[in-house]
Amino acid sequence: MKPLFTFDPSTSSKLLILVILSVVIMTIDHRYQHLQIVRQSLGTAILPLQYLAHVPSAIGEWLADNLAQRTELIDSNETLREQALFNQAKLQRLALLERENARLRQLLDSPVQPSDEKVLIAEILSVDLHPFKQLISINKGSQHGAYQGQPVVGAKGIIGQVTEVFPFHSNALLISDPNHALLAENNRTNLRALLIGSGKADRVQIINVSISADVRVGDLFHTSGLDGLYPPGYPIAEVTTINNNPGEAFFQIEARPLVELDTIREVLLLWTEQPVTEETAAEKDADRQ
Amino acid sequence: MQTVSSLMRRSANKYYVSIGSFIVAILLTIMPIPIWAEPYRPEWILLMVIYWSMSTPRLISIGSAWGIGLLVDVLRGALLGQHALGFALTAYISLRFHQRVRIYPLYQQALFIAMIVLPHMSVSLWVYGALGQDPKSWTYWSPALTSAIVWPWIVVLMRAVRRSTDLD
Numbered sequence: 001m002k003p004l005f006t007f008d009p010s011t012s013s014k015l016l017i018l019v020i021l022s023v024v025i026m027t028i029d030h031r032y033q034h035l036q037i038v039r040q041s042l043g044t045a046i047l048p049l050q051y052l053a054h055v056p057s058a059i060g061e062w063l064a065d066n067l068a069q070r071t072e073l074i075d076s077n078e079t080l081r082e083q084a085l086f087n088q089a090k091l092q093r094l095a096l097l098e099r100e101n102a103r104l105r106q107l108l109d110s111p112v113q114p115s116d117e118k119v120l121i122a123e124i125l126s127v128d129l130h131p132f133k134q135l136i137s138i139n140k141g142s143q144h145g146a147y148q149g150q151p152v153v154g155a156k157g158i159i160g161q162v163t164e165v166f167p168f169h170s171n172a173l174l175i176s177d178p179n180h181a182l183l184a185e186n187n188r189t190n191l192r193a194l195l196i197g198s199g200k201a202d203r204v205q206i207i208n209v210s211i212s213a214d215v216r217v218g219d220l221f222h223t224s225g226l227d228g229l230y231p232p233g234y235p236i237a238e239v240t241t242i243n244n245n246p247g248e249a250f251f252q253i254e255a256r257p258l259v260e261l262d263t264i265r266e267v268l269l270l271w272t273e274q275p276v277t278e279e280t281a282a283e284k285d286a287d288r289q
Numbered sequence: 290m291q292t293v294s295s296l297m298r299r300s301a302n303k304y305y306v307s308i309g310s311f312i313v314a315i316l317l318t319i320m321p322i323p324i325w326a327e328p329y330r331p332e333w334i335l336l337m338v339i340y341w342s343m344s345t346p347r348l349i350s351i352g353s354a355w356g357i358g359l360l361v362d363v364l365r366g367a368l369l370g371q372h373a374l375g376f377a378l379t380a381y382i383s384l385r386f387h388q389r390v391r392i393y394p395l396y397q398q399a400l401f402i403a404m405i406v407l408p409h410m411s412v413s414l415w416v417y418g419a420l421g422q423d424p425k426s427w428t429y430w431s432p433a434l435t436s437a438i439v440w441p442w443i444v445v446l447m448r449a450v451r452r453s454t455d456l457d
Contacts, residue, residue, distance in 0.1 A: 011351060015381045018355050022374035026416065029369040042363040049312065053319045126319045128365060129327050132417055132424035135366050164366060171366050179422055199425070201324060262324040 043166040050125045118271035134177035141168045151270045154259035157235040159267055174261050176201050185224040189214050192224055201261040204237050206253040231272045310337050328428040331436040342380045343387040354380030371416045375409030395441040403437035
């Protein structure tokens with residue numbers, strides 16, 4: 001008699017092969033770079049879908065922009081003009097300070113030279129905010145010159161860094177990702193400390209600050225530039241709570257990122273230095289000889 | 290009597306409908322939603338894999354489920370193979386039990402869905418744990434619940450879609 005519940009036994013061996021294959025490629029992907037090409041091509045194949053998923057919110061923004069009241073537009077125009085004037089005045093002072101700074105550094109023979117930074121505006125395609133992964137996808141990729149480890153900033157401060165670059169888009173890890181760490185510096189006291197993500201978009205932690213250190217609620221932390229990733233001087237987060245458990249050597253400090261990471265729509269990509277590619281490395285070698 | 294050409298057209302139709310349903314599932318997975326709702330987003334793509342492997346076992350093999358999982362890895366920026374492993378496992382379980390589960394009432398099917406989404410999530414959790422990225426939060430498991438809640442609607446909706454595209 002034919003059995004009622006048939007099941008192809010070869011499926012089980014197929015599953016075993018796939019499980020082994022998965023473990024193998026996970027290991028390769030974790031340790032080596034060989035699978036980048038697979039990731040790149042799959043990522044590029046999926047890009048149209050990411051644009052498509054972005055359409056409803058883009059339409060919403062377009063409608064909000066287009067259906068705005070005339071008086072509202074005049075108002076916002078007024079405020080923006082005032083702001084531009086204000087920023088212009090500030091910039092003039094900054095230019096003066098930059099020149100003075102450069103001159104003083106020259107006098108001191110300092111190796112650090114302020115450099116002009118190139119920036120590019122990128123739009124956010126999709127957001128993946130989980131307690132264990134805080135990732136955004138932006139619409140600039142290697143075709144636009146984006147590179148791995150590139151700092152991503154917003155209007156108010158640091159947002160994160162580019163972690164995966166595809167030809168036409170890239171993924172960036174937010175500073176609130178539990179795996180993200182950067183070396184921050186207290187604006188008031190120049191105390192340096194590690195700032196790590198918490199998995200929540202509105203919170204980061206500042207760790208290993210000894211209980212004898214001078215930290216207060218409301219202190220602003222900015223990038224130190226010593227982690228080799230972020231340029232110095234960009235604001236990151238403001239201290240919200242400081243807990244001191246008796247018996248522990250370190251404070252438990254929580255801070256709120258200045259950029260509202262869950263509502264950003266546009267970001268700035270910073271070019272702090274030339275990314276090290278094979279060409280530039282070869283050039284450097286040639287220079288040395 | 291059905292002619293060979295109508296059978297062929299039907300299987301081609303089925304192919305397009307399944308691809309369309311996966312595209313919709315991917316869109317639902319990457320579509321921006323309010324941040325408080327983010328941890329509760331159902332595993333749309335996995336649900337589609339389960340649906341097709343239960344309703345049309347000839348159409349989807351665990352190999353293709355594995356491939357779709359690989360796509361999810363790229364979407365989520367996870368390790369290549371992390372979701373693929375769970376997807377293959379889920380497809381295997383649903384292929385194994387499809388003849389039994391298909392005749393359950395919808396609420397019992399939903400319970401079954403919650404149970405077979407869990408192995409996939411555990412595999413993912415192990416990998417996150419091995420990488421030192423464990424979520425540290427119970428909300429990690431909430432997609433299993435929300436997936437079970439949306440399952441009856443998916444079945445009803447897909448039934449309507451298949452009827453209107455002349456698949457049944």
